[in-house]
Amino acid sequence: MHGIELRDARVHYGPLEALHGITLAAPAAALTVLLGRNGAGRTTVLRALAGTVPLSAGTVVRDGRDITRRPAHERAAQGLCFVPDRAAVFSSLTVAENLNLAARDNAPALDTYPELRPLLSHRAGTLSGGEQRMLALSRAVLSKATVILVDEPTQGMSPSTATRTYALLQSLDACVVLAEQRLPPGLRKGAGRTTIVHELRRGEIVFSGEAAELSPARSRYAPE
Numbered sequence: 001m002h003g004i005e006l007r008d009a010r011v012h013y014g015p016l017e018a019l020h021g022i023t024l025a026a027p028a029a030a031l032t033v034l035l036g037r038n039g040a041g042r043t044t045v046l047r048a049l050a051g052t053v054p055l056s057a058g059t060v061v062r063d064g065r066d067i068t069r070r071p072a073h074e075r076a077a078q079g080l081c082f083v084p085d086r087a088a089v090f091s092s093l094t095v096a097e098n099l100n101l102a103a104r105d106n107a108p109a110l111d112t113y114p115e116l117r118p119l120l121s122h123r124a125g126t127l128s129g130g131e132q133r134m135l136a137l138s139r140a141v142l143s144k145a146t147v148i149l150v151d152e153p154t155q156g157m158s159p160s161t162a163t164r165t166y167a168l169l170q171s172l173d174a175c176v177v178l179a180e181q182r183l184p185p186g187l188r189k190g191a192g193r194t195t196i197v198h199e200l201r202r203g204e205i206v207f208s209g210e211a212a213e214l215s216p217a218r219s220r221y222a223p224e
Contacts, residue, residue: 002028002063003175004049004080004147009058011044018044020203021058028063028146028175030193033211035180036200042179043085045200046149049177050082051075062147081145085152085179088136091125098124098135102142109138112168115161129156137165141172148172151179187211 003026011019019041026032026049034042047053049060051072059068067075076082089098095116099106110117113134119127124135133155140148153169154162166186169176170193187195188211195211207214 003030004063004177005061006045006048007059007061009045009048009060010056011048011053012056013053017056018203019048022200022203022205024198024205024208025196026175026177027196030196031170031187032175032177032196032198033180033183033187034177034198034200035183035207035214037181039202040200041203042200043151044203045198046082046084046151046177046179049147050080050149052082079144079146081140081143081148083136083140083148083150083153085155089124089127089132089139092123094121094123095127095135096120098139099142102139103144106138106142109142112141112164113138113161130154130158130161131156133157134161134165137168141168145174147175147177149177152181153178154184183211183214188214 005025007023008021009019010017010021034045036042044053048055051070055068059066061067096106099109115131116134116138119131124132127135133153137150137153140150154165157165163186166184169178183197197207197209197211197214198205199207
């Protein structure tokens with residue numbers, strides 16, 4: 001299948017096992033959301049897919065090919081972009097310099113996030129949290145990555161900017177995987193492409209299915 005997957009994946013941080021042999025798929029045609037509270041394993045899944053933490057068992061499969069042994073920089077060179085929840089921009093560079101690292105033409109990013117236009121000469125480290133998320137996502141979009149992994153994409157954003165961001169992520173021609181504590185209302189019954197949800201608790205998958213199938217009774221992390 002096209003997309004990216006974990007198969008029977010285990011990850012250890014020292015003696016502690018963070019993922020307990022989980023299997024999940026993020027189809028290219030859908031938007032995939034990893035749900036769960038802090039410590040559930042959402043970020044570890046993203047890191048395992050990106051190659052920034054090694055698997056102690058299992059495999060990472062992309063478009064039907066085993067990429068488990070490929071280091072993170074090779075996965076990035078082959079079109080995988082990981083946007084972590086922290087340190088997602090080059091803080092010592094200006095906004096313009098950050099964007100130019102991804103593409104010479106930064107107009108598409110500024111059309112999506114016009115808030116960045118007056119900040120082009122500012123160092124990224126001086127931006128607010130929400131502005132840094134806009135910049136990090138802009139770099140991901142400009143990179144034209146075919147797999148985009150984002151940890152808490154709208155952290156620090158205003159509600160209106162968050163709504164715009166989810167619409168952007170739904171519209172991308174890429175395999176998009178998001179880590180969230182709660183399922184954004186717009187993705188539950190969104191007008192865009194299908195949203196697939198994998199809910200994690202303590203390093204295990206407790207629900208997998210379409211967002212519309214996830215009821216508040218099934219997951220306390222979903223909004224009422």
